[in-house]
Amino acid sequence: MPLGLRGKKKAKSKETSRLVEADAAGTSAAKAAGLPPPPANLRPRLVFHAQLAHGSATGRIEGFSNVKELYAKIAEAFRIPADEILFCTLNTHKIDMDKLLGGQIGLEDFIFAHVRGMKKEVDVLKSEDSLGLTITDNGAGYSFIKRIKDGSVIDKIKVINVGDHIECINGANIVGLRHYEVAKMLKELEKMRTFRLKLIEPMKAFEHYTVTNSAHSMAVYFLYFILDCLLPINKFNPEVCSLTESLCSFNFWSRVQDVLL
Structure with a gap:
């Protein structure tokens, strides 16, 4: 999933303004002269800051163009495997799906990486046609729970939470599938039958202990x-x-x- 820059309504910092103006000036000059844009290694390097959501020092992240590259850069900065990262939120360490990193990132956004925490297995009786789940994925092969409908089958199982990564359904590993493929698998499960979910929750911050x-x-x-x-x-x-x-x-x-x- 490629990442793009999104605009900010508030005033930009001087550093941000210089970066944007330099990039815009270079592109405008190239267009005016009928020349192709400068190669990537000559363009201004945008620098972002990140922390691990459960607590860490601040790392500098740069030189990425898609989600997989971003995760690799975060993993390199904090010396962890890239596959430990479940998803990222912007400007909050909390598991807030409204702040989920999508296809765009602002120049002043602060990145919080949520990594793998406790594993859990849950048996679920599909007593209704709909489980009440909204599934999304991180663009790098991990599907996780984005929303849980109040009063639904899943809402009644308190150990299942928003942000939980779905690793297996009835023993079938689903890592690498897109969210709509996972949603289809759950929808096709037979009603009034019990199925098993293997989940991995994000590592918790200090406030959860x-x-x-x-x-x-x-x-x-x-x-x-x-x-x-x-x-x-x-x-x-x-x-x-x-x-x-x-x-x-x-x-x-x-x-x-x-x-x-």
Whole structure:
């Protein structure tokens, strides 16, 4: 799937303006002189920025012209296999299908790559003709769930979520098929029969995790250890215990999560 640049209504940055003006000037000059456009290696290189949606440093992405090349460049920047990338969203790390990367990308768009997370297998009884799914694909061989209709067969199965990649249907691997081929397979499944889906959900960001009681207890012991090393008093001293307890109270972990988010 080739990628094109889409316009932005808001004012462009100086860097963006220079890139656009240089490209437009070169093309206009070539047309005016009756010459072909300059070769790709002489055209201005557009640079985009990307992160892994579950959290990472920012990488510079450039030198791509279609979705497969984009995924390869993202994989190279973050040193992961290209087939780990399920899909990309623009300007949000959340699984927001309204922000899904399609055939166009703006010069100021920030790319978030959603990679493979937990695998799951689900048995589904097709009790109605329609499952209530909208399927799309990433342009590189992965089909995933874009929409789930409220009250539908799939909506009642809470472990199936928007963004889940459909890997297998009844044991048949569907990687490489287009979304309409996958939709056809699901539609042709016999009514009132159970079928099995193998799904892979996108890796979750920090906001999807909670701290368990065991983690809280481990933090308390860790703080005792640190205080014992740093302070010239015994860890069973009431002053140390009081300080440790104060650090682990008043919604300590919720404050940590607020910082992370």
